[in-house]
Amino acid sequence: MPDRYDVLVAGAGPAGLAAAQTAAAHGARVGLIDAQPRPGGQVWRHDVRREAPRAAREAFGKLRDVDVLASHSVVAVESSGLRVETPQGGRLISYGSLILATGARELLLPFSGWTLPGVTGAGGLQALAKQGWPVAGKRVVIAGSGPLLLAAADTLRKHGARVLGIYEQAPAAVVHAFARQLRHWPARAVQAIGLRLRLAGVPYRLGSFVRRAHGGDGVQRVDIETPTGTQALDCDLLAVGYGLVPNTELAQLLGCAMDYLGPHPHVSVDRLLRTSVGGVYAAGEAGGIGGLAVARLEGAMAGHVATGHSVAAHALLPQRDRERRFGALLSRHFALDPRLHALAEDSTLICRCEDVTLGELGGFTNARAAKLATRCGMGACQGRICGTALAELGRFPRDGARPPIFPARLATLAGLTTLPSDDAYRGS
Amino acid sequence: MSAQVKLSVNGLPVEVPAGASVAAAVAQVTMQFRRSVSDTRRAPLCGMGVCFECRVQVDGVAHVRACMTAVTEGMQVTTDA
Amino acid sequence: MSGTVASFDLIVIGAGIIGASCADEASARGMRVAIVEPGPIGGGATAAAMGHLVAMDDDPAELALANYSLHHWEAFADVGVAEFSRCGTLWVARNDDELAAAGTRVARLNTAGVEARVVDAGALYELEPALAPGLAGGLLVPREAVVYPPRVADHLVKRAQSRGARLYAGRRVLALPRSGAQLDDGTRLAGPVLVATGCALPALLPMLPMRGRKGHLVITDRYPGLVRHQLLELGYADSAHGDADSSVAFNVQPRPTGQILIGSSREFSATDAAVSPSMVQRMLERSFAFVPRLRELQAVRIWTGFRPTTPDGRPYLGAVPGATDQWVAAGHEGLGVTTALGSAKLMIDLVQGRQPAIDPAPYSPRRMAA
Numbered sequence: 001m002p003d004r005y006d007v008l009v010a011g012a013g014p015a016g017l018a019a020a021q022t023a024a025a026h027g028a029r030v031g032l033i034d035a036q037p038r039p040g041g042q043v044w045r046h047d048v049r050r051e052a053p054r055a056a057r058e059a060f061g062k063l064r065d066v067d068v069l070a071s072h073s074v075v076a077v078e079s080s081g082l083r084v085e086t087p088q089g090g091r092l093i094s095y096g097s098l099i100l101a102t103g104a105r106e107l108l109l110p111f112s113g114w115t116l117p118g119v120t121g122a123g124g125l126q127a128l129a130k131q132g133w134p135v136a137g138k139r140v141v142i143a144g145s146g147p148l149l150l151a152a153a154d155t156l157r158k159h160g161a162r163v164l165g166i167y168e169q170a171p172a173a174v175v176h177a178f179a180r181q182l183r184h185w186p187a188r189a190v191q192a193i194g195l196r197l198r199l200a201g202v203p204y205r206l207g208s209f210v211r212r213a214h215g216g217d218g219v220q221r222v223d224i225e226t227p228t229g230t231q232a233l234d235c236d237l238l239a240v241g242y243g244l245v246p247n248t249e250l251a252q253l254l255g256c257a258m259d260y261l262g263p264h265p266h267v268s269v270d271r272l273l274r275t276s277v278g279g280v281y282a283a284g285e286a287g288g289i290g291g292l293a294v295a296r297l298e299g300a301m302a303g304h305v306a307t308g309h310s311v312a313a314h315a316l317l318p319q320r321d322r323e324r325r326f327g328a329l330l331s332r333h334f335a336l337d338p339r340l341h342a343l344a345e346d347s348t349l350i351c352r353c354e355d356v357t358l359g360e361l362g363g364f365t366n367a368r369a370a371k372l373a374t375r376c377g378m379g380a381c382q383g384r385i386c387g388t389a390l391a392e393l394g395r396f397p398r399d400g401a402r403p404p405i406f407p408a409r410l411a412t413l414a415g416l417t418t419l420p421s422d423d424a425y426r427g428s
Numbered sequence: 429m430s431a432q433v434k435l436s437v438n439g440l441p442v443e444v445p446a447g448a449s450v451a452a453a454v455a456q457v458t459m460q461f462r463r464s465v466s467d468t469r470r471a472p473l474c475g476m477g478v479c480f481e482c483r484v485q486v487d488g489v490a491h492v493r494a495c496m497t498a499v500t501e502g503m504q505v506t507t508d509a
Numbered sequence: 510m511s512g513t514v515a516s517f518d519l520i521v522i523g524a525g526i527i528g529a530s531c532a533d534e535a536s537a538r539g540m541r542v543a544i545v546e547p548g549p550i551g552g553g554a555t556a557a558a559m560g561h562l563v564a565m566d567d568d569p570a571e572l573a574l575a576n577y578s579l580h581h582w583e584a585f586a587d588v589g590v591a592e593f594s595r596c597g598t599l600w601v602a603r604n605d606d607e608l609a610a611a612g613t614r615v616a617r618l619n620t621a622g623v624e625a626r627v628v629d630a631g632a633l634y635e636l637e638p639a640l641a642p643g644l645a646g647g648l649l650v651p652r653e654a655v656v657y658p659p660r661v662a663d664h665l666v667k668r669a670q671s672r673g674a675r676l677y678a679g680r681r682v683l684a685l686p687r688s689g690a691q692l693d694d695g696t697r698l699a700g701p702v703l704v705a706t707g708c709a710l711p712a713l714l715p716m717l718p719m720r721g722r723k724g725h726l727v728i729t730d731r732y733p734g735l736v737r738h739q740l741l742e743l744g745y746a747d748s749a750h751g752d753a754d755s756s757v758a759f760n761v762q763p764r765p766t767g768q769i770l771i772g773s774s775r776e777f778s779a780t781d782a783a784v785s786p787s788m789v790q791r792m793l794e795r796s797f798a799f800v801p802r803l804r805e806l807q808a809v810r811i812w813t814g815f816r817p818t819t820p821d822g823r824p825y826l827g828a829v830p831g832a833t834d835q836w837v838a839a840g841h842e843g844l845g846v847t848t849a850l851g852s853a854k855l856m857i858d859l860v861q862g863r864q865p866a867i868d869p870a871p872y873s874p875r876r877m878a879a
Contacts, residue, residue, distance in 0.1 A: 035477060037498045038447075042476060048445040048452075078786045105478045117459040117471030124475030128495065132448030133455050133475075217469060218459045352473070352481060355466040365679075369549035372556055372659035380480035380491070380730055380809055385473070403784050403811050407480070407491070407730060410771075411804040413811070414793035415786075465731075465766070491730045491807050 005031035005067070007306045008082070008095035010074055010250060013041020014292055015284025015299035016101030017059040022303025023099075024065040031093065032066050033084065035073040035406070039063070041103050042123060043292055047130040050158060055296075069093075075408035077253045083412065090412035097279045097306040100251050100267060101299060104244035104285035106148075107264075109389055110350050110358070111343040113213030113222075114240070122241030126152040129159045136160030141222050141233055143167035143210045144241040146334045150195050152239060153202060164233055165203040167224055169242075170334050172206040178333035185326055209340060210240050225339075242336060244289045245388055252401035254280055261288060261331075263391040272313055273302045281306055290327035297323060341393045351386040353379020361390070367399040380407050435503040444499055451475075451482050451494035454507060461494060462508040484508070515675070517543040517700040519860060520690050522682050522713065525555040526658050526846050527838050528705035529665035530853035532674055538857060542674040543698050544666060545690065547681040551662030554707050557724060557814020558846050559762055559770055560658045561739050563598055564650065565844060566617045570823060570871035575844065576621050577867050578851025585656060590664050592657035594765040599628075599636060599738040600648040600745070601759070601799060607743040611648040614743075618650065625650045639735055639800050648743060655739060655762055658846045685713055688834045701834040701860065707817040710825075710839045717825055717877055719840055721815030723776040725788050730807040733767035742799065754778055757792040759799045769806065771796050773843075775816075784811050816842045819877075824848070826856055826872035836860055837874055 007023040009016045012034035020032040032039065038046045044056035052060070069084075072091070076083040081094030106121040113119065120128065122144050129135045140161045142153050145168060153163045168175060182189040196204075208226040213219045219238050224231045246266040248258060257276035258265035266289075267282035269275055275282050283302040284295030297320040304313040344350065346359030354375040364370035367377060367387060376390075377383030377399065387398035404413060431446045437457040444453045451472050454461060460469040461482050472482040472495050482494040485506040494505075517540075521532040524546035536542045549556075562582050564575045585591040602608040611627050618625040628636065629646045636649065670676055681693045689699040704713050708721040742759040760772040774792045779785065789811060797804050819825060819840040829835035838856045841848055851867070858865040 035496065037496075046447060048447045076784075076786060083786070105476060106474060108473065108479075114473075115464070115468060115470060117461075117469055120472060121474050124473060127475035128449070128451060128455075128472060131495070132444050132452030133472075134452065218471070352464065352470070352479065355464050355468070366549070368552065372549050372551060373663050378810070380483070380807075381478060382809065384478050403786075404808055406477075407807040407809050409804065410727070410729070410793050410797075410806050410808050413727070413786075413789055413808055414797065414804070415790045416804065489805065490732065 003081075003091060004094045005029050006096045007031075007099065007303070008033065008093060008097070009099045009101055010082075011041065011101035011103050011286075012036070012039035012068070012070070013101060013103045013284065013295065014044060014059065015103070015295035015302075016041070016099070017063070018296045018299025019099045019101055019283055019303040019306070020066045021059065021062040022300045023307050026303070026307040026309055028307045030066045031069055031095070032063070033069045033072045033074060033093070035071065037071050039068060039070065042127060045127055045130050048132045073406055073408070074250055075405055075412055076403040077250070083415075085408050085412040089417050090409070090415065091417065092415070097281065098254075099302045099306055100256075100275070100280065100282040100286050101284050101295075101302075102247040102250055102286045104246050104289055105384070107242040107245050107388065107392060108240070108385055109242050109340055109343060109392060110348050111210060111212055112345055112348050113215065113219065115349055115352055116213055116215045116219045117217065118215070118219035118236060119213055119238045119240065122152045122239040123148050124241065125237060125239035126155045129156055129161070135237065138162065138236040139164050139234065140237045140239060141165060141167070141210075141224075141235045142239045143208070143224070144243070145169045145336060146243045146330065148241060148243070150199060152241075154195055154198055157199070157202070161237075163202045164235060165205060166199075167205050167208040167210065169209040169337050169340060170206060172227075174333050175206050178329070181329060188326065209337065210238065211343065213238055242340065243331075243334060244285065246286050246289065248286060249401040249405045251275065251282060251286060253403060253405060256280060256282070259288070263394070263397065264388065271317065272305045272310060273298060274305070288327075289331060290324050291330070293323040294320065294327055336392075344393070350389060351376040351379065353381050356386070361395065364396070366396050370396070371399070382406070433499045433501050435499050435501065435505060437505045438507055446499075448499050449495050450484065450486060450492070450497045450499055450503070450505055453499050454484060454494055454505060458507055460507060514697045514699055515543070517541045517675070517698060519543070520545065520698045520700050520702045522690060522702060522704050523706040523709075524550045524662060524666050524676075525553050525705065525707055526551060526558070526662045526849045527707070527841060527852060528703075529662040529669075530849040531703055531705055531838055531856050532669040533665040534853040534857045535860070536669040536672040536674045538861070542669055543677060543700070544669065544674055545677040545680050545682050545692065545698070547679060549659075550666050551659035553709075554814055554816055554845060555658045555662050557726060557812065558658045559726065559760070559772055560656045560846050561598070561762060562654045562656065562847050563739070563844075564618060564621070564623045564653070564847075566614055566621070568823070571844065572617070572621055573867050574848045574851050574855075574872070576623060577854075578848045579653075581850035581854065582654070582656070585661065586654070588664065590660045592660065592765050593654055595652060595654040596763055597738045598650040598653040598741065599633075600650075600741050600743045601633070601640065602645040602647055602743045604645050608645045611646070611743055614648060623650065624652055637737060637740065639802050641799055641801050649738075653739065655764070656846065682713060685835060701836065703836040703838060703856065703860070704829070705838045707839050708815045710817065710837070714829060714837060716830065717837060717874055718820050720777065720818045721780070722818045722842065723774075723779040723813060723815055724772065725774045725784065725792055725811065725813050727771040727789065727793065727808050727811045728764075729769045729771070730809050731767035732769060732806055735802065736761055736763045736769055736800065738763070740799065755788065757788070757795045759795050761796055761800060761803070768809070769803070771803070782813050782815075784813055817845070818842045821876070824852065824872055825874040826852055827859055827869060827874050830875050830878035
């Protein structure tokens with residue numbers, strides 16, 4: 001496969017798939033990179049037991065003229081291209097245009113007991129289950145915020161889990177106001193009703209959140225704050241997610257300007273999805289959380305613009321703008337209760353890589369000072385979990401991105417293209 | 429709908445569907461994937477390659493993210509639990 | 510008009526490892542100390558230092574200062590936050606010529622009172638099985654150690670504060686009026702000043718030349734036991750201290766966490782802090798030549814820093830030429846952590862008009878005024 005593409009797309013979720021397919025349809029030589037072993041991103045992640053949704057299958061079917069570079073993880077930016085790691089070794093891939101479709105990750109907030117085995121993100125447990133994680137017969141509590149909780153519950157039920165309840169932090173009045181807005185979005189209303197019907201019998205409690213989890217070797221019980229008092233539930237798995245934050249590390253390393261909606265950055269783009277760096281575009285969640293429909297439309301737009309077909313991109317703008325408005329509606333209604341910012345106690349671990357508690361971080365006013373003195377954010381996740389949580393908690397913003405974007409083999413960073421086969425580090 | 433893959437986790441035989449993650453295979457044997465730096469037990473959190481809580485040893489290579497790695501026939505997985 | 514005036518026996522400007530050590534020493538002697546630091550404690554060159562406590566023997570003056578300082582580092586062997594780890598230093602010889610030269614170095618170190626010995630190839634691989642085959646032997650300095658510099662600096666500042674030192678955190682010194690310092694919030698501090706601002710020295714003392722010599726560091730995930738000693742190549746002086754504009758040398762350290770810290774690179778003309786992929790590549794290739802198994806390890810972070818470097822490579826320790834009540838302690842290049850404690854003792858001796866334990870003349874800033 002060539003190491004140079006007219007259009008390189010980073011991220012093979014719905015935005016990246018649409019971008020790659022659109023650019024390829026214009027005759028460009030297109031590479032589609034993703035760190036996962038299969039395309040689909042998070043929302044269209046491969047499910048070992050169930051067929052992919054039709055839209056996903058259609059998108060996968062249109063990749064004939066695209067080089068799909070699965071298990072390719074971008075680790076650094078060099079002057080001549082992206083340094084990429086594969087299971088076989090490293091590669092340097094250059095491009096004419098680059099479309100960032102790096103998606104989002106879950107916002108995970110620390111609370112007492114959140115490091116117990118069996119406590120996961122909500123989308124996190126959904127992703128694990130799709131890849132064969134055993135949930136059948138398990139008692140699962142789902143909590144956090146946003147429609148992802150319902151989607152996760154649906155997947156988990158289909159995999160045989162006993163979902164004991166869904167606990168949404170947004171208050172009832174606000175969620176009901178949101179539901180009334182759905183009459184302006186008939187397609188969404190149909191989706192929502194279908195989801196609720198499939199989840200019939202699963203309690204959906206509003207204005208409720210997880211206070212703490214208890215257990216020994218794994219989670220056993222969870223305390224939930226509800227409008228009518230604290231409730232304790234025995235469970236085998238606890239899935240808690242507070243919505244999504246954009247993945248912006250690659251964009252930051254490229255030097256793309258950021259915008260902020262609250263404490264978390266997203267890539268700053270113009271009407272045609274151009275970032276502040278020439279030849280680099282951003283589509284979907286990377287440019288601000290908007291959901292699946294936005295991702296697909298913006299992916300197509302970016303594919304058009306990157307190949308010089310701005311008119312076709314302009315034609316999609318009204319539809320895109322309408323879908324972005326729905327995204328804004330969602331984030332407004334599912335805004336986080338300030339009480340969630342006070343869940344972590346002084347003894348709660350914030351940095352799970354280096355085991356740093358909230359109490360140890362008292363008195364620090366920036367991430368770097370805290371890191372130097374406590375090691376907070378110095379571990380393998382590079383502050384993705386603790387740095388994002390501390391920003392959400394209003395402590396201090398996360399440090400800027402640094403290479404490698406993800407932990408990478410030294411051989412890759414040394415520019416070696418293939419790995420030696422016989423001297424891997426064995427044991428620890 | 430899919431074939432099964434046989435592998436070993438901490439020396440125990442495990443069978444999972446093809447396309448499953450190493451995380452899914454490990455979960456059949458133990459919920460303790462790694463020991464944290466202060467010696468507490470950890471298991472996957474994010475499920476999507478971000479948190480690095482699911483690091484295990486795969487075929488002798490340390491610090492592999494179990495949730496990002498697909499199982500292959502005969503794979504030897506070791507946890508730190 | 511300026512704001513409040515506070516008066517001190519010594520105003521230490523800069524809380525890197527040098528400023529922090531000086532503040533600690535001065536406060537231990539009962540002086541009323543102020544510390545001014547605009548950024549994080551130990552956030553400059555200190556944060557980019559490997560924390561290797563090492564006696565370099567190529568300059569007798571540098572060896573004297575290092576040796577003096579290393580004795581005082583022993584007091585930190587049981588200080589938890591220092592992460593003191595006595596891993597020893599193993600200098601690796603690629604060939605018989607380098608091994609022969611190691612004998613001369615052992616003699617010099619032993620004369621200075623530093624325990625050191627030559628090891629043959631067999632002993633070398635027993636000490637470090639991960640080393641590449643075909644090496645000739647090495648030089649072992651068994652009692653040398655590594656520490657975690659930013660936390661040591663933080664510890665020293667806190668210890669000074671516990672004795673009454675006042676920390677002006679987040680404050681910058683704008684000017685040095687006669688007998689004092691003017692801060693950016695209007696505060697005026699009165700008393701003798703000690704400038705320990707490393708690479709930023711020219712902003713306050715433009716008459717003392719200082720350049721930043723850029724370096725890169727890479728740190729891995731945890732692989733306990735893979736490397737046991739601080740490892741360097743015996744050709745280090747040729748590789749790293751040469752006059753080439755950029756150079757790399759094999760310099761690998763086992764952290765007490767089990768992580769492996771990989772250096773080192775030196776660049777004179779680079780002024781931006783960005784990671785340079787080509788320098789990282791050169792540095793890593795060099796490390797693979799000595800420890801091939803490094804190739805498979807996961808790197809967690811890469812970062813850069815600037816070593817404060819004087820024209821002759823020796824630090825400035827002494828009175829600022831032509832000024833009254835102004836002192837300077839800066840320019841330790843790659844040996845600031847090793848020599849910090851000795852530098853502080855020597856420095857405060859000079860401030861108090863006492864005779865230092867080692868000859869201060871080689872470090873006198875007056876050499877630049879000549």
